[in-house]
Amino acid sequence: MTSSIDTSFAFVLLSLALTVSSASAEDSFVPCRRFLHQIECVAVPLATPADDVQAKQFEVPSNGLAKIYLVRPGTMEPKQKSEIFLDGKWFASLAPMTYLVMETSVGLHTIGSDLHQSSALKVEVAGDKNTYVKEQLYQFFNSEKIFFEIVDQQTGEADVLKSRLINIAPNTVNDRPLHP
Numbered sequence: 001m002t003s004s005i006d007t008s009f010a011f012v013l014l015s016l017a018l019t020v021s022s023a024s025a026e027d028s029f030v031p032c033r034r035f036l037h038q039i040e041c042v043a044v045p046l047a048t049p050a051d052d053v054q055a056k057q058f059e060v061p062s063n064g065l066a067k068i069y070l071v072r073p074g075t076m077e078p079k080q081k082s083e084i085f086l087d088g089k090w091f092a093s094l095a096p097m098t099y100l101v102m103e104t105s106v107g108l109h110t111i112g113s114d115l116h117q118s119s120a121l122k123v124e125v126a127g128d129k130n131t132y133v134k135e136q137l138y139q140f141f142n143s144e145k146i147f148f149e150i151v152d153q154q155t156g157e158a159d160v161l162k163s164r165l166i167n168i169a170p171n172t173v174n175d176r177p178l179h180p
């Protein structure tokens with residue numbers, strides 16, 4: 001009898017541990033939904049809630065640097081990550097309803113996706129200022145199009161507020177080629 005209780009107790013503890021560990025893993029990734037249903041899709045690691053709140057303060061950079069907020073506000077193509085490149089170097093991956101913040105030097109920069117360089121956007125950023133860029137994915141028959149566009153501060157901040165910050169580990173920007 002005691003062995004049966006010990007086995008049941010061990011099973012309950014194991015089940016609880018698995019539930020807690022899987023819940024924390026899910027919490028760190030973007031949940032994908034379409035038409036109010038959970039669906040299987042890609043995910044990207046998210047920043048901590050505290051970092052997300054801090055980024056949503058929209059503080060302007062200092063020391064003559066510029067910030068680019070790049071947001072993917074829509075849920076079109078929920079099964080596809082967007083590999084984002086800044087000036088030809090891989091920067092991060094975006095999923096639906098996520099955004100990233102790029103602190104960069106003043107001047108002309110190119111934002112693009114590895115799959116669709118024809119839609120790359122050249123953006124001139126000014127020092128001590130935030131610039132807001134929206135990524136849009138569109139499906140045309142069996143092909144997809146990615147477009148980047150600069151948006152005004154009000155639109156950019158509204159889209160960012162509805163999205164989650166992705167986690168960008170320090171020193172992850174690399175020279176990965178645009179077309180592997």
